Amino acid sequence: MNHNELETKGQRAKEAAVFLRTVSSGAKDEVLQKAAEMLIDKQEAIVRANGKDLEEARKNGIKGAFLERLVLDEKRIAGMAEGLREVAALHDPVGEVLSMIKRPNGLMIGKQRVPIGVIGIIYESRPNVTVDAFGLCLKTGNASLLRGGKEAIRSNQAIRQILQEALVACDFPAEAVQVVEDTSRESARAMMRMNQYLDLLIPRGGAGLIRTVVENSSVPVIETGVGNCHVYVDSYADIDKAIAITVNAKTQRPGVCNAAESLLVHKDIAETFIPEVCKALAEKQVEIRGDETVQKLYPEAVPATEEDWATEYLDLILAVKTVGSLDEAIRHISKFGTGHSESIVTENYTNARAFLNRIDAAAVYVNASTRFTDGYEFGFGAEIGISTQKLHARGPMGLNELTTTKYIIYGDGQVRE
Amino acid sequence: MNHNELETKGQRAKEAAVFLRTVSSGAKDEVLQKAAEMLIDKQEAIVRANGKDLEEARKNGIKGAFLERLVLDEKRIAGMAEGLREVAALHDPVGEVLSMIKRPNGLMIGKQRVPIGVIGIIYESRPNVTVDAFGLCLKTGNASLLRGGKEAIRSNQAIRQILQEALVACDFPAEAVQVVEDTSRESARAMMRMNQYLDLLIPRGGAGLIRTVVENSSVPVIETGVGNCHVYVDSYADIDKAIAITVNAKTQRPGVCNAAESLLVHKDIAETFIPEVCKALAEKQVEIRGDETVQKLYPEAVPATEEDWATEYLDLILAVKTVGSLDEAIRHISKFGTGHSESIVTENYTNARAFLNRIDAAAVYVNASTRFTDGYEFGFGAEIGISTQKLHARGPMGLNELTTTKYIIYGDGQVRE
Numbered sequence: 103m104n105h106n107e108l109e110t111k112g113q114r115a116k117e118a119a120v121f122l123r124t125v126s127s128g129a130k131d132e133v134l135q136k137a138a139e140m141l142i143d144k145q146e147a148i149v150r151a152n153g154k155d156l157e158e159a160r161k162n163g164i165k166g167a168f169l170e171r172l173v174l175d176e177k178r179i180a181g182m183a184e185g186l187r188e189v190a191a192l193h194d195p196v197g198e199v200l201s202m203i204k205r206p207n208g209l210m211i212g213k214q215r216v217p218i219g220v221i222g223i224i225y226e227s228r229p230n231v232t233v234d235a236f237g238l239c240l241k242t243g244n245a246s247l248l249r250g251g252k253e254a255i256r257s258n259q260a261i262r263q264i265l266q267e268a269l270v271a272c273d274f275p276a277e278a279v280q281v282v283e284d285t286s287r288e289s290a291r292a293m294m295r296m297n298q299y300l301d302l303l304i305p306r307g308g309a310g311l312i313r314t315v316v317e318n319s320s321v322p323v324i325e326t327g328v329g330n331c332h333v334y335v336d337s338y339a340d341i342d343k344a345i346a347i348t349v350n351a352k353t354q355r356p357g358v359c360n361a362a363e364s365l366l367v368h369k370d371i372a373e374t375f376i377p378e379v380c381k382a383l384a385e386k387q388v389e390i391r392g393d394e395t396v397q398k399l400y401p402e403a404v405p406a407t408e409e410d411w412a413t414e415y416l417d418l419i420l421a422v423k424t425v426g427s428l429d430e431a432i433r434h435i436s437k438f439g440t441g442h443s444e445s446i447v448t449e450n451y452t453n454a455r456a457f458l459n460r461i462d463a464a465a466v467y468v469n470a471s472t473r474f475t476d477g478y479e480f481g482f483g484a485e486i487g488i489s490t491q492k493l494h495a496r497g498p499m500g501l502n503e504l505t506t507t508k509y510i511i512y513g514d515g516q517v518r519e
Numbered sequence: 520m521n522h523n524e525l526e527t528k529g530q531r532a533k534e535a536a537v538f539l540r541t542v543s544s545g546a547k548d549e550v551l552q553k554a555a556e557m558l559i560d561k562q563e564a565i566v567r568a569n570g571k572d573l574e575e576a577r578k579n580g581i582k583g584a585f586l587e588r589l590v591l592d593e594k595r596i597a598g599m600a601e602g603l604r605e606v607a608a609l610h611d612p613v614g615e616v617l618s619m620i621k622r623p624n625g626l627m628i629g630k631q632r633v634p635i636g637v638i639g640i641i642y643e644s645r646p647n648v649t650v651d652a653f654g655l656c657l658k659t660g661n662a663s664l665l666r667g668g669k670e671a672i673r674s675n676q677a678i679r680q681i682l683q684e685a686l687v688a689c690d691f692p693a694e695a696v697q698v699v700e701d702t703s704r705e706s707a708r709a710m711m712r713m714n715q716y717l718d719l720l721i722p723r724g725g726a727g728l729i730r731t732v733v734e735n736s737s738v739p740v741i742e743t744g745v746g747n748c749h750v751y752v753d754s755y756a757d758i759d760k761a762i763a764i765t766v767n768a769k770t771q772r773p774g775v776c777n778a779a780e781s782l783l784v785h786k787d788i789a790e791t792f793i794p795e796v797c798k799a800l801a802e803k804q805v806e807i808r809g810d811e812t813v814q815k816l817y818p819e820a821v822p823a824t825e826e827d828w829a830t831e832y833l834d835l836i837l838a839v840k841t842v843g844s845l846d847e848a849i850r851h852i853s854k855f856g857t858g859h860s861e862s863i864v865t866e867n868y869t870n871a872r873a874f875l876n877r878i879d880a881a882a883v884y885v886n887a888s889t890r891f892t893d894g895y896e897f898g899f900g901a902e903i904g905i906s907t908q909k910l911h912a913r914g915p916m917g918l919n920e921l922t923t924t925k926y927i928i929y930g931d932g933q934v935r936e
Contacts, residue, residue, distance in 0.1 A: 120853070124876050203898060209887060211897055218909050219879070297733070301909050316714070320734045322910045343932035350934035436537065458927050459541050462636070470626055470930025479935065480628055480926070481620060492635050492718050492923040493739045494911040506909040509897070510875050513887025515760035517767035518896065 107284055108292050111247055112299030114277035115220040118245040121275050123217055127194035129272065130240055134190035137268035138183040141233070144264050145179045151260035152229065159253050171228050174257055182233040185484060189237040192483045195502050196243045199510075210512040215505045217243030219301035222293050223486075224315060226307040227251035232261045235306075236279045238486050242504040245278050247300065249293060252285035259283070294319035306487055309414070324495060326487030329359035329442035330414045331472045334431045334457070335375060336448035337368040343469055344447040345379050348420075350471040351445065353386040357416045359488060360443045360465075360475040364411060364421040366431045369395070372424045376400055380422070388418045395424040411438045428453050432460050439463060441490050443472035464490055464497040524701055525709050528664055529716030531694035532637040535662040538692050540634055544611035546689065547657055551607035554685035555600040558650070561681050562596045568677035569646065576670050588645045591674055599650040602901060606654040609900045612919050613660045616927075627929040632922045634660030636718035639710050640903075641732060643724040644668035649678045652723075653696045655903050659921040662695050664717065666710060669702035676700070711736035723904055726831070741912060743904030746776035746859035747831045748889045751848040751874070752792055753865035754785040760886055761864040762796050765837075767888040768862065770803040774833045776905060777860045777882075777892040781828060781838040783848045786812070789841045793817055797839070805835045812841040828855045845870050849877050856880060858907050860889035881907055881914040 122130075141148070152174040159169055195215050202212035221244045225231045232248055239246035250258045258281050266276040282289055294303065294315060303323050305315035316323055333351050335344045351362035367375055372395055380390050380400040390396065391410045392403035403422070410421040411434070425431045435444055445467035446457040454468045465475040475498060477485025482500030489495040495503035539547075558565070569591040576586055612632050619629035638661045642648045649665055656663035667675045675698050683693040699706055711720065711732060720740050722732035732740055750768050752761045768779035784792055789812055797807050797817040807813065808827045809820035820839065827838040828851070842848045852861055862884035863874040871885045882892040892915060894902025899917030906912040912920035 123879065205896070205898060209891060216879070317737045319737075322739070322908065324910075340932070346932060346934050354935050462540065462633070463925060465926040465928060467928045468930055470928055470933040471935050473935040474626060474928065474933070475926075479622070481622060491739065493741075496923055497926050506913055508880060509882040509892075509914050511882060511884045511887055511891065513885055515757070515763060516887040516891070517763050518771050518888050518890040 108282065108289065108296065111277070111280045111282065112220070112296055114275075115245040115247050115280060116299050118275040118277040119217065119219045122240070122243040122245055122278055125243065125274070127196070129274075130194065130243070131190040133240060133269055133272045133274055134186045134237055136272055137236070137265050138186040138190075140264050140268050141179055141183045141186070141261070145176065147264070148174055148179060148257065148260045149176075151256040155254055155256045164253065168227065172254055172257070174229055178230065182230050185234060186237045189241050189484050192241065192501060194241060195505050200507065207516050208514060209516050212510045212512075213507050214510050215502070216508050218504060218506050220245045220247060220299055221504070222247045222249070222296065222300040222303040222321065224249050224290055224293060224303065224305050224307075224311065225251065226311065227253040229254045229257040229261060231306060232258045232281065233265070234484065235486065236265050238484060238501065238504060240278060242501050244504060245280075247280050247282065247293070249282040249285070249290060255283070255285050290314075291318060294321060297321050304487060322494075324487070324489050324499070325491040326489055326499075327359045328414060328440050328490060329361070329488075330364070330412065330438060330440045331360060331362045331443045332364045332366055332435050332439060332445070333362045333472065334366040334425075334428075334435070334444070334446045335368060335371060336428060336446055336450060336453050337370040338450035338453060339368075339371060339375070339447040340449055341371075341375055341378065344375060345382050347445065347447055347469070347471050348379050349382050349386060351473055352383060352388055352420050353418065354471070354473050356418050359414075360472050361416070362420065362445075362472050363413065363415055364423065364438070366434060367422065367424050368428070368431070369424050369426055372396075372399060376422070376424075383420060386418070388420050390420055390422055392422040393424060396422045414440070428456060432457065435461060442488070443467065443475040445470060445472050464488065525699065525706065525713065528694075528697045528699065529637070529713055531692075532662040532664050532697060533716050535692040535694040536634065536636045539657070539660040539662055539695055542660065542691070544613070546691075547611065547660070548607040550657060550686055550689045550691055551603045551654055553689055554653070554682050555603040555607075557681050557685050558596055558600045558603070558678070562593065564681070565591055565596060565674065565677045566593075568673040572671055572673045581670065585644065589671055589674070591646055595647065599647050602651060603654045606658050606901050609658065609918060611658060612922050617924065624933050625931060626933050629927045629929075630924050631927050632919070633925050635921060635923050637662045637664060637716055638921070639664045639666070639713065639717040639720040639738065641666050641707055641710060641720065641722050641724075641728065642668065643728065644670040646671045646674040646678060648723055649675045649698065650682070651901065652903065653682050655901060655918065655921060657695060659918050661921060664697050664699065664710070666699040666702065666707060672700070672702050707731075708735060711738060714738050721904060739911075741904070741906050741916070742908040743906055743916070744776045745831060745857050745907060746778070746905075747781070747829065747855060747857045748777060748779045748860045749781045749783055749852050749856060749862070750779045750889065751783040751842075751845075751852070751861070751863045752785060752788060753845060753863055753867060753870050754787040755867035755870060756785075756788060756792070756864040757866055758788075758792055758795065761792060762799050764862065764864055764886070764888050765796050766799050766803060768890055769800060769805055769837050770835065771888070771890050773835050776831075777889050778833070779837065779862075779889050780830065780832055781840065781855070783851060784839065784841050785845070785848070786841050786843055789813075789816060793839070793841075800837060803835070805837050807837055807839055809839040810841060813839045831857070845873060849874065852878060859905070860884065860892040862887060862889050881905065
């Protein structure tokens with residue numbers, strides 16, 4: 103691999119970050135608008151490059167959902183441009199002073215939101231991530247160094263070319279966004295050790311990619327996305343709400359991280375609830391994998407194994423288990439959950455409070471679908487991912503989560519006694 | 520090394536964290552008070568164990584500041600107990616809801632402070648860190664796994680014994696605090712890979728320890744403490760303030776990370792300011808290492824080399840450089856600073872604003888000593904360290920920084936359309 107490429111791009115990103123740190127919100131929004139306009143105007147170049155990526159991918163036997171995600175057409179390009187316009191319309195968090203205190207010695211100490219600096223993103227073969235990541239990073243005054251999958255390299259470079267033209271047209275340094283040309287495994291490994299240039303590394307993609315980055319990166323990482331989410335139907339649940347929430351959490355979009363993968367049902371409500379919910383799920387083509395009680399109450403259920411409780415299916419399959427108590431449900435979730443989104447369905451005040459307090463996850467729900475864990479649904483607007491770790495950011499990461507803070511201190515000659 | 524020790528302690532810490540997550544503030548404060556009382560009552564056991572550590576250390580040729588930091592006597596033990604009482608008196612941040620919004624669909628989405636979970640701390644041979652870290656972690660509902668230096672192992676175990684007795688006396692699990700017995704290099708390395716059990720790892724100690732942890736840990740790390748701090752005296756500086764601030768920042772406690780290591784002086788003020796400030800510094804036994812202009816204006820100055828600009832002396836030495844402009848000062852700080860604490864001395868409004876905006880550091884000062892970057896001075900109370908990285912926490916880390924957040928969502932049956 104070409105070590106020089108990353109070294110050079112790292113240096114340039116750091117220089118661009120110095121420029122971005124103090125640029126006005128208006129100027130950044132202008133770039134976003136310009137880039138949106140140019141993506142539409144120059145879409146032919148993108149479609150052409152994408153065509154070559156698709157041709158190569160087909161030649162290599164790639165098909166199905168993977169190939170589908172790689173496609174850029176007029177509609178997708180319009181969506182990417184619209185995404186940039188939406189980010190431009192959001193409030194810029196940079197510069198906001200979150201608090202300012204006056205100390206007894208007269209020092210005024212403020213905590214101000216500032217850009218993080220240079221953000222590296224390692225992702226797979228969805229070229230739309232190139233535009234999304236650029237938009238969110240630029241809006242928050244961060245330079246971005248993007249490394250997408252090798253299958254999308256031509257598409258990503260065509261997009262990069264347009265984004266850099268938009269930057270330059272607005273008197274910004276082109277290196278505010280850069281795309282790594284070397285898509286080898288080694289370039290990803292090298293990015294994970296670029297502490298000198300990268301302030302943060304975000305992996306976006308499947309569980310394998312995320313694990314590799316977490317295990318090998320000395321650059322601070324934010325872990326995103328793996329979700330083995332549960333719906334727990336308490337003995338005090340309203341059956342109609344419980345059915346609606348379970349069906350929604352499982353089927354509204356089964357392939358995403360906030361979809362439910364397991365349903366826990368209190369034994370006292372199992373007899374009524376399980377046949378009904380399984381019927382409603384079956385209508386949506388959901389396969390049920392159940393414990394013995396579930397198999398008795400719904401004979402079409404496939405017997406569940408221990409592995410089912412730990413599996414993120416991302417598919418129309420639901421593991422269903424009966425539990426003897428709220429406590430057992432909480433212990434099951436603590437053992438098998440990934441700390442993403444967990445929901446209790448209950449009309450009981452004390453049980454709702456216990457679940458909210460005792461479950462350790464990014465988002466804990468009472469009487470609502472886990473599918474709401476999302477930047478737009480939380481009212482943040484576009485998100486860069488959903489953090490399932492505990493440091494810096496937890497849950498949907500919007501613009502605020504792409505900033506850090508610094509203390510600004512106004513004195514009049516104070517010295518420490 | 521004994522892999523079983525860490526595995527067992529990791530598991531137990533995780534179990535203790537489940538208990539600590541929901542325990543009341545009152546109960547935690549009771550433990551802190553009890554531990555303070557017992558440290559005093561049982562100080563003989565600590566002093567005895569410490570005596571053996573000191574004997575061994577002397578046998579191994581350890582002396583000077585290192586040996587001095589290892590000593591535990593009546594006064595130091597009283598200080599440790601007092602530290603716990605002070606932490607007990609602080610406001611408990613756990614449970615606080617930082618914001619709660621109501622979405623158009625009626626969902627109420629709150630962001631609540633919660634404990635991080637299990638915090639690992641790797642430190643050197645200051646046994647007082649054992650008590651400090653225990654107190655801050657317990658107050659914030661976190662279990663702690665502490666690995667001190669081998670020279671302090673007997674002292675640390677004696678302290679641990681007392682802290683655990685206090686926990687048990689208050690019906691807390693003893694494993695809310697644990698001290699790693701294996702002080703080999705391998706045990707530190709193994710802690711850095713304990714992602715299954717540790718939510719956060721904090722290295723406390725010298726630059727070498729911190730670098731090793733940052734480079735080798737797959738557990739999220741907070742980097743603390745390295746400070747190459749600058750005072751920049753602008754052409755518009757008030758000379759008296761500039762002298763007082765420079766002398767204070769350098770000499771009030773030269774061995775700590777927020778002490779100044781370099782002084783930058785605008786050329787237009789150099790002729791008046793440099794002889795005066797150097798004289799004042801000389802009275803405090805500070806050695807001056809200067810560029811050519813400094814050497815001319817203060818002949819006692821030692822010629823500075825490029826290396827001096829990058830050195831954290833932690834000693835009575837100050838590197839002094841003249842600069843042609845504010846811009847040159849900012850570029851110098853950006854190149855050589857470690858992002859800790861930086862101060863400008865000026866009466867000029869625009870220059871003060873430019874410095875505050877353009878310097879990228881945890882704490883940026885106008886007309887005040889860099890020595891204020893400290894949990895107590897910022898009004899947070901006790902701190903676990905001063906973060907010089909950008910994720911999660913930046914600057915002094917008090918109790919708030921030892922918490923994470925989770926979203927708590929109150930619904931009435933909402934599902935996603």
